[in-house]
Amino acid sequence: MASSASNGEHKSTKPPPTPSPLRNSKFFQSNMRILVTGGAGFIGSHLVDKLMENEKNEVIVADNYFTGSKDNLRKWIGHPRFELIRHDVTEALLVEVDQIYHLACPASPIFYKYNPVKTIKTNVIGTLNMLGLAKRVGARILLTSTSEVYGDPLVHPQPESYWGNVNPIGVRSCYDEGKRVAETLMFDYHRQHGIEIRIARIFNTYGPRMNIDDGRVVSNFIAQALRDEPLTVQSPGTQTRSFCYVSDMVDGLIRLMEGENTGPINIGNPGEFTMIELAETVKELINPGIEIKMVENTPDDPRQRKPDITNAKKLLGWEPKIKLRDGLPLMEADFRLRLGVAKKV
Numbered sequence: 001m002a003s004s005a006s007n008g009e010h011k012s013t014k015p016p017p018t019p020s021p022l023r024n025s026k027f028f029q030s031n032m033r034i035l036v037t038g039g040a041g042f043i044g045s046h047l048v049d050k051l052m053e054n055e056k057n058e059v060i061v062a063d064n065y066f067t068g069s070k071d072n073l074r075k076w077i078g079h080p081r082f083e084l085i086r087h088d089v090t091e092a093l094l095v096e097v098d099q100i101y102h103l104a105c106p107a108s109p110i111f112y113k114y115n116p117v118k119t120i121k122t123n124v125i126g127t128l129n130m131l132g133l134a135k136r137v138g139a140r141i142l143l144t145s146t147s148e149v150y151g152d153p154l155v156h157p158q159p160e161s162y163w164g165n166v167n168p169i170g171v172r173s174c175y176d177e178g179k180r181v182a183e184t185l186m187f188d189y190h191r192q193h194g195i196e197i198r199i200a201r202i203f204n205t206y207g208p209r210m211n212i213d214d215g216r217v218v219s220n221f222i223a224q225a226l227r228d229e230p231l232t233v234q235s236p237g238t239q240t241r242s243f244c245y246v247s248d249m250v251d252g253l254i255r256l257m258e259g260e261n262t263g264p265i266n267i268g269n270p271g272e273f274t275m276i277e278l279a280e281t282v283k284e285l286i287n288p289g290i291e292i293k294m295v296e297n298t299p300d301d302p303r304q305r306k307p308d309i310t311n312a313k314k315l316l317g318w319e320p321k322i323k324l325r326d327g328l329p330l331m332e333a334d335f336r337l338r339l340g341v342a343k344k345v
């Protein structure tokens with residue numbers, strides 16, 4: 001029997017499947033072959049950079065480029081330990097790998113709401129396909145779930161044991177409910193087939209390489225500040241989020257994959273800000289002359305969000321290092337380069 005969902009230490013009674021014998025038949029042998037779905041995206045490409053630092057890793061990225069870009073991976077294209085495949089995870093993929101980081105899914109609300117049926121297919125069929133692959137080759141699989149599984153949370157901060165408050169028929173449901181089903185599938189494969197699973201519940205992550213017009217709040221505010229446009233705070237502006245810098249996130253994901261705990265484990269930075277506070281910070285750091293404008297919000301926007309990271313600290317020895325005020329200038333420098341806006345002296 002699996003233990004309770006709150007301590008991140010689920011154990012299946014079944015032994016994991018044996019890795020495919022084909023795995024050992026290659027002439028060139030790295031110690032670990034790793035598949036990263038969604039690896040051309042924001043978090044995925046930073047994860048690939050970190051995994052490629054280890055010479056014993058060979059990395060395969062599968063991505064359909066819906067929100068990601070080859071440009072994010074350009075330094076690895078042509079590298080002997082790296083392979084990039086244009087692939088949609090809603091279709092089966094046959095590769096021999098030891099680990100799967102399953103990130104493929106549009107993450108910004110404007111993109112996941114653009115084609116909600118495709119978003120839910122990506123979360124459900126895509127995760128089923130990756131679990132099928134993990135089962136066939138005996139790979140360990142990590143799912144990047146989300147703090148959105150807590151919906152508009154009635155418990156604050158959110159521990160992993162909280163079951164959430166999600167609208168099942170709303171405009172965000174393709175993503176929220178899609179990720180909840182993906183988590184269910186992970187645990188069903190774990191209990192039924194002994195697959196080694198890891199689930200990270202990621203809280204709002206920001207950093208260099210986010211799409212400039214991604215639509216998420218940090219990228220919006222930085223791009224607006226650099227373009228001398230008003231910062232668009234969606235009403236009421238008192239809603240909160242907790243922002244994690246991408247290098248901290250990648251460190252947490254790798255620790256989770258390499259450790260012994262299935263999760264789900266919250267990975268995020270508990271520093272909590274209202275959207276008005278975030279706008280004021282961006283204004284102060286990047287463009288003090290800019291206006292802050294209140295605009296209409298979208299349905300079902302969670303009113304508060306902050307991770308309880310007790311489990312991540314205890315089970316992974318992980319906690320974020322980069323404060324928002326230190327991370328924003330790193331992202332600003334990247335956006336300035338890409339937008340061609342030099343810093344005034």
Ligand SMILES: NC(=O)c1ccc[n+]([C@@H]2O[C@H](COP(=O)([O-])OP(=O)(O)OC[C@H]3O[C@@H](n4cnc5c(N)ncnc54)[C@H](O)[C@@H]3O)[C@@H](O)[C@H]2O)c1
Pocket residue numbers: 037038039040041042043044062063064065066067068069087088089090102103104105106107108122126144145146147201202203204205206
């Ligand atoms: N960034 C965050 O704040 C955050 C928070 C919680 C969870 N997550 C999760 O982390 C993962 C990565 O998020 P991100 O911020 O890097 O987003 P992103 O949009 O930059 O990256 C997602 C990647 O997945 C690819 N993709 C989408 N659908 C696909 C499909 N059907 N087949 C193959 N590839 C597909 C995209 O092209 C893109 O490269 C997602 O699973 C997201 O749900 C992110």
Ligand SMILES: O=C(O)[C@H]1O[C@H](OP(=O)(O)OP(=O)(O)OC[C@H]2O[C@@H](n3ccc(=O)[nH]c3=O)[C@H](O)[C@@H]2O)[C@H](O)[C@@H](O)[C@@H]1O
Pocket residue numbers: 106107108109146147148202203204205215216217218220221232233234235239241275297298301302
């Ligand atoms: O961390 C998570 O779990 C989830 O967080 C985000 O979802 P959300 O928090 O709604 O992200 P944003 O679109 O960045 O919105 C954050 C807040 O900023 C506000 N906002 C957004 C954009 C803007 O221009 N102005 C603004 O005030 C929104 O109303 C919202 O309250 C991500 O988009 C999801 O991929 C991720 O799974």
